[in-house]
Amino acid sequence: xxxxxxxxxxxxxxxxxxxxxxxxxxxxxxxxxxxxxxxxxxxxxxxxxxxxxxxxxxxxxxxxxxxxxxxxxxxxxxxxxxxxxxxxxxxxxxxxxxxxxxxxxxxxxxxxxxxxxxxxxxxxxxxxxxx
Numbered sequence: 534x535x536x537x538x539x540x541x542x543x544x545x546x547x548x549x550x551x552x553x554x555x556x557x558x559x560x561x562x563x564x565x566x567x568x569x570x571x572x573x574x575x576x577x578x579x580x581x582x583x584x585x586x587x588x589x590x591x592x593x594x595x596x597x598x599x600x601x602x603x604x605x606x607x608x609x610x611x612x613x614x615x616x617x618x619x620x621x622x623x624x625x626x627x628x629x630x631x632x633x634x635x636x637x638x639x640x641x642x643x644x645x646x647x648x649x650x651x652x653x654x655x656x657x658x659x660x661x662x663x664x
Contacts, residue, residue: 539608545582545618554582554620560653562645564638566630568622569646579614581607585623595628602632606639613647 545551558570574580583603585596603621607614627635 537608537611539581539604539611543578543580543611545580545620550580550618551582551620554618558620560617560646560649562642562649564642566624566627566635567638567642568624569619569642570622571617571619571646571650573616573650574618575616577615579607579611579617579619581611582618582620583623584620585627589623589625590628592628596623598632599623599627599635602635603639606636606643610640610643610647614643614650617646617650619646 545554554570554572557572559573560569560571562569581604583600585599587596590596590599607619607621621639630638
């Protein structure tokens with residue numbers, strides 16, 4: 534699959550980048566176990582940050598599994614999410630879900646986020662085009 538990498542430029546790398554998304558998250562979508570915060574980044578590609586706290590997933594192997602699944606799902610959907618900085622936060626109960634359930638939640642969240650973002654862009658274009 535062409536373009537399905539996860540290079541350094543596709544990541545939120547420092548606390549300032551994370552803080553920008555936390556402080557100005559215009560788009561929020563969630564399930565019971567996952568919360569996705571995002572904001573436009575003005576770039577042609579999306580960037581991803583992942584937060585899986587020890588409080589919500591006790592074992593390091595579980596935290597690593599969740600992060601791995603988020604990265605893999607993002608990697609396959611990043612072209613549809615272009616122009617966004619995204620943070621995925623794991624909530625309580627994430628460790629109890631199996632890999633298939635987490636992947637399904639993520640797919641649903643990516644679709645909802647994409648739809649919300651595109652509707653917002655279309656509305657702002659329509660508002661700027663009105664006299």
